[in-house]
Amino acid sequence: MIDAYIRSASPSVGDRADGGSYIDINGDLLWHFQGGDPMGPPTVLLHGSFSSASSWGAQFGDFTDAGLRLFVPERSGHGHSPDCPGPYSFASMADQVIAYLENVVRGPANIVGWSDGGVIALMIAQRRPELVARIVTTGSYVNRHGLTVSALTDRLDESDEKVVACLRDCFLHDDGEHDGGESDVVFDKTVTMLRFEPEFESTDFAAVAAPTLVIAADCGIVRIEHSVDLAATLPNGRLAVLPGTHILPLESPHxxxxxxxxxxxxDPPSSVEL
Structure with a gap:
């Protein structure tokens, strides 16, 4: 998902912006949105690369109306959250979300992850199962063999000028203001990470016991066979294939x-012997 990359004056912990607020997570300043039913099931929405909390815009209304208690953080360098020092990695992103679950959610939560966010959800369930109730992934791949040959990351590897220009124009958009080059740094760090990660095997998640729904788009950048394999590997995995592309949550919220x-x-699905 490609999203506008917005920057403002340097924020501080406690500042509010666009319906959310800034918090400190292990020394990183993150923006997050919190809403819905305060007594509802805690549900964390994790966006993907080149994206932000606004990518879940087509879900906020329905999810809050359904009684969920929503937590929607923006990871470092994305959306409203300032960048953090050093390169990006899936391990560091998982660490950041674990700290968010511990310090903000403070209990087990459903995690709905889009693209990278789905992989992070699986990593957290693997490392800290007590923090995860259920998982939903959409458009997620655990290694690059799961991508179609025309996938975005392949075109980035080939330095496709049109794709790179499109991503830069959208990702670096900042309402006419400049941020001293931070956006360029974030873009380059994101692309560098995606050239090498994620790099797991489906079997790496064979011990993830949390009930998990793997949602695949029939015309997405992730091979359906890859999603089938992941869902079959998870002990409590289920698969749904929907008509759509990688932007399925925005494209077909209905x-x-x-x-x-x-x-x-x-209720948790029962095991069926075939």
Missing amino acids: LFNPLVLTYLAS
């Missing part, structure tokens, strides 16, 4: 939202 809400509210 399909995506009811499916996710039904899954999060349903």
Whole structure:
């Protein structure tokens, strides 16, 4: 998902912006949105690369109306959150979300992850299962063999000028203001990470016991066979293939939202011997 990259004057912990607020997570300043039913099931929405909390715009209304308690953080360098020192990695992103779950959510939560966010959810369930209730992934791949040959990361590897220019124009957009080059640094760090990560095998997540719904788009950048393999490997995995592309949550919320809400509210699936 490509999203506008917005910067303002240097924020501080406690400052509010666009309905959310800034918090300190292990020394990193992050923006997050919190809303919905205060007594509802805690549900964390994790965006992907080149994106932010606003990528879940088509979910906020339905998810809050359904009684969920929503937590939507923006990771370092994305959306409203300033960049942090050093390169990006899936391990550091998982560490950041674990700290968020411990210090803000303070209990087990459903995690709905888009693209990178889905992989991070699986990593957290693997490392800290007590923090995860249920998982939903959409458009997620655990290694580059899971991508179609025309996938975005392949075109970045080939330095496709049109793709890179499009990403830079959208990702670096900042309402006419400049941020001293931070946006360029964030873009380059993100692309560098995606050239090498994620690099897991589906079997690396074979011990993830959290009930997990793997949502695949029939015309997405992730191979359906890859999603099938991941869902089959997870002990409590389920698979749904929907008509759409990598931007399925924004493209078809009328399909995506009811499916996710039904899954999060349903009883745990029973095992069936075939």
